């Protein structure tokens with residue numbers, strides 16, 4: 214399939230620094246290996262959101278001779294307001310979905326009629342490239358996968374070494390005038406893969422890195438970026454931060470509170486897909502939700518799910534969440550962010566970190582509940598399902614990441630101790646609450662014993678009113 218570089222590429226104009234080292238051209242190869250599995254797919258990318266049509270593709274469709282396909286296209290193509298004004302762009306027009314929120318051009322076999330009849334060259338930019346996402350930093354293209362596609366989620370999460378196929382490139386292609394951008398990217402990638410630290414500490418250290426870089430950018434921290442990066446890497450490698458990191462607080466109850474609030478943001482939308490409903494059903498059952506539940510009882514089950522199911526599984530499969538983070542870094546141009554790579558913009562790396570931490574905390578929290586529900590039968594496929602279903606919702610909730618950032622900031626959880634609470638889980642030795650039998654039904658039986666129609670546990674109605682998280686004071690290693 215054709216890959217279309219992001220037209221909005223621009224150089225980061227953050228703190229001006231000289232070279233840290235030779236530029237590292239990062240272009241993960243894993244995304245190029247993606248192959249759509251078509252009708253074998255358990256979900257479809259042709260349902261649940263509008264399909265943007267770029268201007269050139271719109272013209273091609275309008276130039277097709279009379280046919281059933283042309284008539285179908287005429288009836289479902291809608292010019293976007295920008296398109297009517299004659300502006301160009303990927304969203305020049307869109308395909309109007311059917312009443313069941315599905316692309317009208319999807320055949321009974323769940324194949325694309327445009328591709329079947331006209332070939333891949335007739336697909337719009339968005340359809341041809343999905344789930345590959347190409348972004349640009351400093352004039353260098355990077356490619357990641359949107360984990361809203363189940364096959365992409367499998368490819369990313371299940372890879373023992375996601376970057377084994379290469380994450381470097383031809384340095385001759387590197388045109389950036391600020392090669393420290395890639396030095397920074399290399400530090401972030403190295404940190405995520407550094408198993409000398411528990412994963413939550415690696416994420417936390419990314420926050421320290423971002424906060425310091427923002428301070429350098431504002432002139433509040435007298436270091437050069439290359440000098441600071443070298444110092445940061447040396448400090449991490451020395452292990453001298455272990456003591457301070459180990460002393461950071463954990464609070465499962467406050468963490469669960471935030472996870473519930475973040476999940477609630479996604480559920481309070483009209484277009485909630487069945488796969489996400491399934492995921493939330495397993496999560497809520499896994500944390501013992503029900504009419505009598507309190508935050509304390511939910512937190513006790515959450516802790517138990519973490520200790521008995523989540524942690525043992527991820528100790529055996531540490532690459533899965535590392536890969537999730539690596540792909541997120543490439544996908545969202547972390548730590549520069551979409552806005553931070555626009556020409557003339559000043560990156561807000563701390564803000565980007567809080568957004569990443571919120572995504573990670575939500576995914577981890579959901580996985581703890583889902584692991585608790587499945588117990589010893591929790592598998593990698595449950596991880597893929599949970600990550601894919603949640604990603605599909607927050608990727609298509611235009612305000613989710615901003616709202617998540619605001620939630621953490623308003624709750625005082627965007628500082629060091631608050632983020633530690635959000636990221637850290639500790640294992641309790643105290644007696645765990647009675648585990649719900651794995652055979653308990655989560656769903657009401659469907660008609661004639663068929664597929665269940667709805668969860669026994671209403672998704673949000675039965676959630677008990679939750680207290681606002683306590684503000685956390687900022688101090689310590691931040």
Ligand code: SF4
Nearest residue numbers: 249250254258362364
């Ligand atoms: S979601 Fe992924 S695997 Fe499924 S049809 Fe779309 S691109 Fe193919």
